Amino acid sequence: MRLIISILAAALTLVGSASAEVLRAVTSADVAPMSRGHDQDLPGFNHELVSLMVERAGLSLQIDYYPWKRAQKIALGNESVLIFGLTRTEKREDQYEWIAPLIEAQRVFVTTGPLINSVEDARNLDNIGAQGVYLDALQAAGFENVEEATAARNLRKLQAGRVSAVYTLAERAAFEWAQFGYSPDTLRIGTPIAKIDLWLCATKGYSKETQARLAAALAEIRVSGEYDALHSKYFGGLTY
Known part of the structure; x- marks a missing residue:
C-alpha cells in the first residue's frame, strides 16, 4: 500500500511539473x-x-538572447513573449503590454575628478566618451x-585619463x-541628468492573468528585501 501511495504521489508531482506554464522571454546582451x-x-x-519573478509566480521561464533590435522585432510579432529592458516611449506605448518597471536607471556623467552635475558643466570638458x-x-x-566607443572601453579610457568624463548609465x-x-x-558619479x-x-x-501574477511577484520581491539585495549585488552601494 505504501508503495502504491508513493507511486501515486510521484505521478502527481510529475503531472504538476509538466503542466507548469513555461514563459518565453527575449532580451539582449547589448543592454548589459x-x-x-x-x-x-x-x-x-x-x-x-x-x-x-517568474519563479515567485509559480511559473517556468525560458530566456533567449538576440541582438537588441531583433529581440524587439520578435516581441512585436505574433508569438506571445516577454521582453525586458525596454524604455517606455510614446512611439512604443501601443506596441507592447507594459507589465512593470524593473529598475529606475540614471543617465549621468561619471568622472575621476570634479563632479559633472549638468549638461552645461560638461561643455568645457576636453573630451567625453x-x-x-x-x-x-x-x-x-x-x-x-564627444568620442564614440562602448561604455566599457570608455570607462577604461576614463581610468587611464584619456577622456575627461563618460556619459552613460550610473548603474x-x-x-x-x-x-x-x-x-x-x-x-x-554626478547628479542624474535623466531618469529612465x-x-x-x-x-x-x-x-x-500572467501579467498580474508577474507584477504581484515583483511587488513581493520589493517588500521582502530581495530586490535591494539583488541591486546591491550588481551595483554595490550606488549613490549619486
Missing part, C-alpha cells in the same frame, strides 16, 4: 549589465530579477567634444568599474 547572457557568472540584473543614445543626445545638444558605470577591479572610491525606467513588457494581447 541589465542583461549579459546565460554564460556569465552574473547574467544581468534584469535577467535575475525576471527569473525570480559616449555611445548610442548618449552620443546622440550630446550631439543633438551641440557637443563637439552600468558602477558595475563595469567593479568588474575591471578599479576602486569604487575613484569613480565620481526599464520595463518588463510583453507582446500585445499577452495574458492579463
Whole structure:
C-alpha cells in the first residue's frame, strides 16, 4: 500500500511539473549589465530579477538572447513573449503590454575628478566618451567634444585619463568599474541628468492573468528585501 501511495504521489508531482506554464522571454546582451547572457557568472540584473519573478509566480521561464533590435522585432510579432529592458516611449506605448518597471536607471556623467552635475558643466570638458543614445543626445545638444566607443572601453579610457568624463548609465558605470577591479572610491558619479525606467513588457494581447501574477511577484520581491539585495549585488552601494 505504501508503495502504491508513493507511486501515486510521484505521478502527481510529475503531472504538476509538466503542466507548469513555461514563459518565453527575449532580451539582449547589448543592454548589459541589465542583461549579459546565460554564460556569465552574473547574467544581468534584469535577467535575475525576471527569473525570480517568474519563479515567485509559480511559473517556468525560458530566456533567449538576440541582438537588441531583433529581440524587439520578435516581441512585436505574433508569438506571445516577454521582453525586458525596454524604455517606455510614446512611439512604443501601443506596441507592447507594459507589465512593470524593473529598475529606475540614471543617465549621468561619471568622472575621476570634479563632479559633472549638468549638461552645461560638461561643455568645457576636453573630451567625453559616449555611445548610442548618449552620443546622440550630446550631439543633438551641440557637443563637439564627444568620442564614440562602448561604455566599457570608455570607462577604461576614463581610468587611464584619456577622456575627461563618460556619459552613460550610473548603474552600468558602477558595475563595469567593479568588474575591471578599479576602486569604487575613484569613480565620481554626478547628479542624474535623466531618469529612465526599464520595463518588463510583453507582446500585445499577452495574458492579463500572467501579467498580474508577474507584477504581484515583483511587488513581493520589493517588500521582502530581495530586490535591494539583488541591486546591491550588481551595483554595490550606488549613490549619486
